[in-house]
Amino acid sequence: MDRGTVGSANRGRLRVEVRTEGRSEVVTPAGELDHHTADLLRAPLEEALEQGRTRLVVDCSHLEFCDSTGLNVLLGARLKAEAAGGGVHLAGMLPVVARVFEITGAEAVFTVHDSLGAALTD
Numbered sequence: 001m002d003r004g005t006v007g008s009a010n011r012g013r014l015r016v017e018v019r020t021e022g023r024s025e026v027v028t029p030a031g032e033l034d035h036h037t038a039d040l041l042r043a044p045l046e047e048a049l050e051q052g053r054t055r056l057v058v059d060c061s062h063l064e065f066c067d068s069t070g071l072n073v074l075l076g077a078r079l080k081a082e083a084a085g086g087g088v089h090l091a092g093m094l095p096v097v098a099r100v101f102e103i104t105g106a107e108a109v110f111t112v113h114d115s116l117g118a119a120l121t122d
Contacts, residue, residue: 013037018044024089024120025053030062033070041070045077054086057119061092066100078110087111091119 014037017028025048029041048056056077078088091113093101101107113119 014040016040016044018048020053021057021120024055024057026057026059026116026120028059028062030064032065033063033073034065034067035069038069038073042073042076045073046080049077049080049084052084054081054084055089056081056086057089057091057116059091059116059119060094060097061116063094063097066097068104071100071104071106075106075109089113089119089122091116 014029014031014033016030019026019028027041027044027048031037033041045056058074074088074090081088089111090101092115093112098107101110101112111119111122113122
């Protein structure tokens with residue numbers, strides 16, 4: 001399901017697609033995740049959790065930028081997923097995005113996979 005750019009002040013900067021694959025809810029943000037577009041990712045993550053989908057896989061392979069607001073969205077989803085017995089898995093991060101997680105130490109609190117395939121088989 002394509003969440004499009006609903007509610008974005010900067011239409012087109014972030015597109016989020018969501019699909020269910022096995023026991024995982026796969027959320028694929030594409031573009032720039034920042035304070036203007038964070039709600040476009042927050043909404044489908046929260047919706048998945050509300051529907052009882054607690055194993056969230058965020059396919060970061062098309063994510064070109066992530067600032068602290070985007071990082072906080074992912075951290076918030078991780079806390080909610082873990083409280084419900086699940087978790088957030090990050091897959092296929094581009095080096096520029098991986099660097100943000102490395103600098104902040106956030107990589108230590110997520111399960112990070114080299115690829116979406118690896119995240120889905122874990």
